[in-house]
Amino acid sequence: xxxxxxxxxxxxxxxxxxxxxxxxxxxxxxxxxxxxxxxxxxxxxxxxxxxxxxxxxxxxxxxxxxxxxxxxxxxxxxxxxxxxxxxxxxxxxxxxxxxxxxxxxxxxxxxxxxxxxxxxxxxxxxxxxxxxxxxxx
Numbered sequence: 001x002x003x004x005x006x007x008x009x010x011x012x013x014x015x016x017x018x019x020x021x022x023x024x025x026x027x028x029x030x031x032x033x034x035x036x037x038x039x040x041x042x043x044x045x046x047x048x049x050x051x052x053x054x055x056x057x058x059x060x061x062x063x064x065x066x067x068x069x070x071x072x073x074x075x076x077x078x079x080x081x082x083x084x085x086x087x088x089x090x091x092x093x094x095x096x097x098x099x100x101x102x103x104x105x106x107x108x109x110x111x112x113x114x115x116x117x118x119x120x121x122x123x124x125x126x127x128x129x130x131x132x133x134x135x136x137x
Contacts (some may be wrong), residue, residue, distance in 0.1 A: 015037065016037035016038045023037075074092055075090055078109075080107070080109060082102065082105040084105055088102065097110065
């Protein structure tokens, strides 16, 4: 950790000295340009961190919006069992207990998902058509 700190300080001072030597060509004193270089590096670093934080926050909001969009696809429209019988769309996750609070009666409600089976039917276009035998007259 100390080595990393020394490396960062060395880079900071080296860049400040090079900036100071560059600014001496324009008539700015070395004693003014080196602190100016250090302050400038901190300003650039602060701007970079601020822009990076804004980018990360924006990306997190986009991911959250996508998650909400996907989550809304997995839900059911259920009827509250209270006397009001109001319908609500609630998210459903198959591997957890599905519970929600009714927005109308403020009661806690559990949702039970019961799997059922059904026979699949064959479309008529694919079913074999028996040949028709004319009846004798």
